[in-house]
Amino acid sequence: MKIDVFAHVLLPNFYKKMLGLVPDLPQKMPFLKNPLLSDVHLRQEKAISDVKQVISFVNVNPEDYLEPNQALAMVREANQELLDTVEANPDQFLGGVAMLALNHIEGSLYILEEFVQKNKSIFGVQLFTRHLGLSIADEQFKPIFAKCEELDIPIWLHPVFDNRKPDNNIVFSWEYEQSQAMLQLVEAGVFQDFPNLKIIVHHAGALAPFFSGRIQYILPEKQVEDFRKFYVDTAILGNPKALELTIDYFGIERVLFGTDAPLGIAPAGATQVIVEAIDSLSLSQVDKQAIYSDNFRQLVKEV
Structure with a gap:
């Protein structure tokens, strides 16, 4: 079985409320x-039989539209809908990733303790590169x-646009935002603390593998070391050469199979293209299996 660690949903009840x-x-x-x-159900029709998904919500967050108590209440309802969906579709979904409302830190800590920690089907929590207009590395988070x-709750880091920029686009901007957030987290000393x-990190560590030389020669030694402490997925729409760079930079043990499904390639996502890219690499079957599932099993220690 292959475990897709970064697949997305926008479940009906939550979506209806967001449209409101x-x-x-x-x-x-x-x-x-x-x-x-x-x-x-439509998603199941397009599914690949040997892949189970770990689902997280797309980058739509109530905290951007509601005051803290309302945002927290809506997030808690969305998390329950996510859990119910996972448990109702075990052949399709291995588990889920919760969301938080970071305009309500106390309530978000409660979600981590009472929802994520106590539900084995919820493997972690999703954060975005920016919350409330601030870098995720901001001291208040x-x-x-x-x-x-x-x-011991893993964090899924997903990019969002920096609304101060006038030229946001879905081709390059998210990769910049992801890379910038990684740099900000490293410079803030998150792995030291x-x-x-x-x-x-979504999208194979974004720009980091390609610009590893700049990281090595510009940052202080501890920060260079910390940059390699992220885990990354394989969601770059195939691209075997880029995956080689990702594996070389982060190490095989920190690379996880992830596709961004159902986004990227219509109608159901890039799962097959990414599988073909991984299978084409000059890796042992042990290493390929590490990417497909073993690394994630080791990371969450519950599967």
Whole structure:
């Protein structure tokens, strides 16, 4: 079995409530129109039999539209819908990743303790590269990292646009935002403060593998070492040569199979293309199996 650690959903009840807040959301984010984000049965029809997905919500967060108590309540409902969906579809979904409302830190810590920690089907929590207009490395979010390390809860890191920039685009901007967030976390000393923290970065570590020389010769030695402490997925729409760079830079043990499904390649995502890319690499079967499932099993220690 292959475990897709970074697959996305926009479940019906949550989506309906978000449309109530932001009716033009699909126009602002056209990728939300993909029916497989919300329709679990249609998604199953397009599924690949030997792949199970770990699902997380797309980058739509109530904290951007609601005051803290309302945002927290909506996030908690969404997390329960996610858990119910996972448990109702065990052949399709291995587990899920919770969301937080970071305009309510106390409530988010409660979610980590009482929802993520106590539900074996919830493997971690998703954070974004920016929350509330601030870098995820901002000091006010530090209690979240402390609690995740304390409870051994992995963090899924997903990019969002920096709304201060006038030229955001889905081709390059997210990869820049992801890389910038990694740099900000390293420079903020997150791995020095929390050495056992586990952060899974979407899109194969973005720019880091290609610019590893700049990282090596520009940053202080400890930060160079810390940059390699991220885990990364394989969601770069195939591209075997780029995957080789990713594996060389982060090490085989920190690379996890992830596809961004159902996004990337219509209608159901890039799963098959990414499988073909991994299978084409000059790796042993042991190393390929490590990417496909063993590394994730070791990371979460519950599967």
